[in-house]
Every structure is written in C-alpha cells, then in structure tokens.
C-alpha cells in the first residue's frame with residue numbers, strides 16, 4: 001500500500017499537473033448544488049449544466065419542486081439519464097427539506113443522507129463545495145485511481161477508500177484532492193488507455209508500469 005508520505009508526494013505532483021481543480025456543476029446556492037449533484041449521478045456535468053438554467057427558472061425553491069407535478073419536472077430533465085427516478089427523488093427531497101429542515105439544505109452527513117436520492121457521495125460533494133466542510137467524495141474515477149496507485153486495497157469498498165484518503169491527506173486538502181482526482185481520471189488516468197507515459201506518478205505506480213510493460 002502507498003504510504004502517507006508517498007501519497008502526499010503524489011498529490012503534490014497532481015496539484016502541479018492540474019492546478020486549481022474545482023467542481024464543474026453550475027449552481028448559485030447550496031440548494032441548487034444539491035439538485036445539480038443529484039442530477040449528475042451517471043450523467044456528465046456538461047449535460048447537467050445544460051438543463052439546470054431552465055430547471056431553476058421553472059423551480060426556483062424547494063416549495064416549487066415540492067408542489068410541482070412529476071411530469072413538469074421530468075419535462076426539464078428528460079435529456080438526463082434516469083430522469084424518472086431523479087424527478088421523484090428531487091420532489092420527495094424538497095418535501096423533506098420543507099418538512100424537516102425549514103426549507104434549508106442541512107449541513108451534516110447524517111441529515112443530508114436522510115434525504116431522498118442523497119447518498120454518501122452526494123452528501124460529501126454538497127458539504128465540501130457548498131459549505132466548506134472537509135469531506136472527500138468517492139466516485140468511479142477516485143476508486144480506479146486509488147486502486148491503481150495502491151492508496152487503497154484492490155477489494156476496498158467506497159467507504160474504505162474514503163477513509164484511506166482521509167487518513168493519508170490533511171483535512172484541508174480533502175475537497176481539492178477529490179476534484180483534482182476527478183480531472184486526473186478524465187485527462188490522464190482514464191479507465192481505458194491511461195496516459196502513463198505522460199504521468200508524473202509512473203515511478204510509484206505499479207499498475208502504470210505493468211500497463212506499459214504489457215503494451216511492450
């Protein structure tokens with residue numbers, strides 16, 4: 001497993017390679033971010049950003065979503081995958097925000113995860129990006145890179161991967177590290193044909209060295 005020292009060295013390289021990584025979802029408030037992150041499950045940030053301007057004009061508050069018909073929400077998000085379920089979750093989530101949280105987005109994991117359609121990853125993204133609460137969200141890019149770099153074990157669960165990063169990185173880096181890994185996963189450490197030749201982490205990456213050896 002990659003040590004804490006080597007993990008921190010790796011992130012220093014990544015911060016140089018990809019400076020100022022941030023989330024790409026466009027949102028003007030914690031509420032808008034929550035909805036945008038819910039929409040982004042198994043969809044690209046670009047596709048979500050295409051639908052949210054009209055969606056938030058049509059439904060500017062939790063109350064407007066809570067009182068809307070599912071069909072009217074679906075009409076604005078039908079280009080996004082899983083839109084039937086997402087419309088249902090958004091409506092129920094907004095009803096819960098009103099009933100249980102005074103119409104405000106809560107700021108703890110436990111409360112966020114009570115909301116319909118909100119899992120650990122969504123809660124982490126909202127806490128980090130909307131409220132600056134140190135949190136580390138694990139998605140498919142983060143999982144792949146954690147295992148290739150041996151930051152986590154090959155059979156590690158999403159929860160274990162989150163714990164591994166939290167143990168090896170300073171709390172103040174968690175949000176930035178998450179966004180950096182997502183861009184690194186999109187641009188370099190891609191699922192297929194990773195750009196190991198150009199990767200500054202090749203010297204410490206067994207998977208990358210193996211990949212290059214296999215390609216000859």
Ligand code: SF4
Pocket residue numbers: 148149188189190194195196197199200201202205207208209211
């Ligand atoms: Fe990913 Fe290759 Fe870099 Fe390893 S060397 S982190 S597999 S891009």
